[in-house]
Amino acid sequence: MxxxxxxxxxxxxxxxxxxxxxxxxxxxxxxxxxxxxxxxxxxxxxxxxxxxxxxxxxxxxxxxxxxxxxxxxxELLTRNEYLNAQLTEDTRDANIASAYKTYFLAWVCLGLTIATYFIHPYVAAVFAYLSGHYWAWKELGVSWGREWYKGKMLIYTS
Amino acid sequence: MAETTIQMSSVMADMKRPFLKVTNRWEYLDRYLPWWKGYIRYRLYAIVFAAIGVGTIFSVPPLGVLCLAASTYYYQIHIHRKERIESKRTVIIGH
Incomplete structure (x- = not known):
């Protein structure tokens, strides 16, 4: 009560x-x-x-x-509509799906940074930039797609 | 003037558990994340096994047949995961 x-x-x-x-x-x-x-x-x-x-x-x-x-x-939605909005593959949506994707891309770019450093530092700098870029989007995806939604109500039929 | 028909549509259910449950949006999403990951994983398995099966069906027939069987097996599992995610069950999100 x-x-x-x-x-x-x-x-x-x-x-x-x-x-x-x-x-x-x-x-x-x-x-x-x-x-x-x-x-x-x-x-x-x-x-x-x-x-x-x-x-x-x-x-x-x-x-x-x-x-x-x-x-x-x-707002009244179906589970399909709700989950599709959260699990789209667009990395610019800052949701949990883009957090997974950009987390993977950030580590790939970090590996390429180390690998290309021995070829030329300028090439490594490009991948270093991309690594930080994707890591920032991963942080945004976790913030909006997970932490923000912990304070938002949802009612579902059991 | 159009006639209006009033029809009883209520259902009495002696249900022990609650009909509606309140949670937050992340917890509901977290419940279906394993199903979503399974959908992606089994779809990948189906594609890989199909490629191996098609590639080896004439050179190594026993392996090719097994891989094609595994491909259809994982394809059906991926369909099941997909239907679970794409359900039409109702959710209400509050602002």
């Missing part, structure tokens, strides 16, 4: 969002959150707070974001 104290604890110390709406825990209607009883004394339930993630709830349905895009607090 999510109580008011949980919501207040979650909101504590966070800046006020610029968008119209409120950041609140899932399962709590923002319009009725302040009228909720602090504790469920009638039928106490075990508290499991492992999956409490913030969800953006727009207060009005007519707001637009990024131009003409309507504001939605949740």
């Amino acid at each position: 999510i109580g008011v104290s949980d919501v207040k604890q979650h909101m504590q110390g966070k800046p006020k969002p610029e968008m119209p709406g409120s950041w609140i825990l899932p399962g709590v209607n923002p319009l009725s959150a302040e009228y909720m009883r602090p504790e469920n004394t009638q039928s106490p339930q075990p508290e499991f707070k492992g999956n409490m993630l913030p969800v953006y709830v727009p207060m009005t349905a007519k707001d637009k974001i990024h131009g003409d895009k309507p504001v939605h607090n949740a």
Whole structure:
């Protein structure tokens, strides 16, 4: 059971969002959150707070974001659509698939840097540049494709 | 004026486990990463075994036959992994 104290604890110390709406825990209607009883004394339930993630709830349905895009607090997808968006082979997408790919390319370029150094240092410099380039994209892929999504909610049918 | 038919579509299910589960986006993706890697790996196995089988079917027939059998075996496994990833099951992502 999510109580008011949980919501207040979650909101504590966070800046006020610029968008119209409120950041609140899932399962709590923002319009009725302040009228909720602090504790469920009638039928106490075990508290499991492992999956409490913030969800953006727009207060009005007519707001637009990024131009003409309507504001939605949740998006309905199939597993195919969701996984395809994360596992595309484009290295510029900064997702987990590009992290795997650029990790491999960075090590290949590092090997080529060492191998071509004995041919000419200028040739080695090109591969050294590419090695750092791919390593940076690997870091970006891990950041956006793994760490960022650890704080984003997903509901699935079991 | 068009007629409207109201039809019962609810299903009562005595299910012990919850119907909807909440997780985060990375954990859900992490569950299917092994299936995705398996899809890539078995697709590669199927192609390699097919190439070896075609190359050796006339020179070394026993090896060629075995490799072509292995190729179809891994091809079917790769189809299974692919269908698991490309499922139409619904997910809801929150912003």
